Amino acid sequence: MHGAGRMRMTELTLVRHGQANAAAKDPDSYDILSDLGHDQARWLGEYIAPLGQYDRVVSGTLRRQFGTAEGANPTGLPHSTDARLNELDYYGLAHSLRDSHGVPFPDTPEGFAAHVPQVLDVWRSDGMSPDLESYKAFRARITDALHDIAKDGPGALVVTSTGVIATLTAIALGLDTSAKTKMFLTVAHTSMHKFELRRDGLYLTQYGATPHLDTPDRAFARTFV
Template identity: 60%
Template sequence: MGRPRKGNTVVELTLIRHGQAQTGAQDEASYDNLSDLGHRQARWLGEALRDGGPFERIISGDMKRQVQTAEGLALGVHHSIDPRLNELDYFGLAASLKASHGVDIPDDIQSFARHVPQVLDVWRQGGMNGDLETYDEFCSRIMGALHNAAGQEGRTVLVTSTGVIATLSAIALGLDMVKKTKLFLRVMNTSVHKFELLGDELHLTQFGAVPHLEHPDRAYAQTYG
């Protein structure tokens, strides 16, 4: 990523989801910290990225799990923060949905899988608490982060979260909310995703690669939490 965006130049963007956080948490503060496995996943991915050639910089959101993942990659390059790469406020949206529709916040993976489409559908329709970021505002800020990164020289890694990656993938592929929900549930921890940006046109070229976790001895580390 990071070739100057001039004329019709295509810029490649590499996005990484953070490592495993505190699965089962019921609020953002409790969730926002890598587990021991999350730190290990980041270290392994860093080793794989170094084998693939040099990067000039890392940009991450300012959430703890994103910053910890970026630092854990240990690529030896400058790390800067762009809060526009932060995750959507899932716990805030979940609390709003509970207040307006009586839908309980999930406490297991099966309930979470049923909960996600409900949250995203009501959010997309503008049915959440007015103090929360709207769906359109979320899309605008994450696209802004991509355009900012695309204008910089050299190859850049962006460390972000599931909602950002799933939303960008849905935008690139023209998916409806039902199909976007399926993507949301399949973004593995420290998975690698690649996009191409041509002006305002976004294309998905790689989804969910985990070269650092494909060895049988690391199958246990293929997590989604």
């Protein structure tokens, strides 16, 4: 039991940012929380504040991540940023896929769902522009960030993005690209995911929880795009 307690000390909670501008065609336009995104963050903060489980907030530096972290922090916990938690460069990867394979950027949710596996497949096969961050480098930076955050103890609420959460989930569960794609498409806005860093690797202990949205009057607010 002593060993099990020690392993729990490395548990971290990762949260996806609130809903952003889904109609955007470029990263700057996308990186803005919608009105619903602000509400989702505030509701998350109202849910977690009475629990007293967190002593600090860590977020990426993207506006949607930082804004979510602020909204979910009504008690003013210390908030630091780490750019290693930023999302993969989906727009850059999509443009590279367009230039190399003639695959257009999607303009519908259905098109996006079909586009994601194409992007991830080519990216993981090192088929994207060499000017872009490689999959190997992305994986290394997010795992390094997680280990560094864990050094300060288990009480961190970590606000990041879909690609980070899906990739860490795939690492923890040993998922192939097809299964990872499903994870990528099923990370709800402001959903909570718990990971444990143990001596023998990364473990997923909770996936996709949205207790702050799981009421009839907020059913509309459980969004993915």
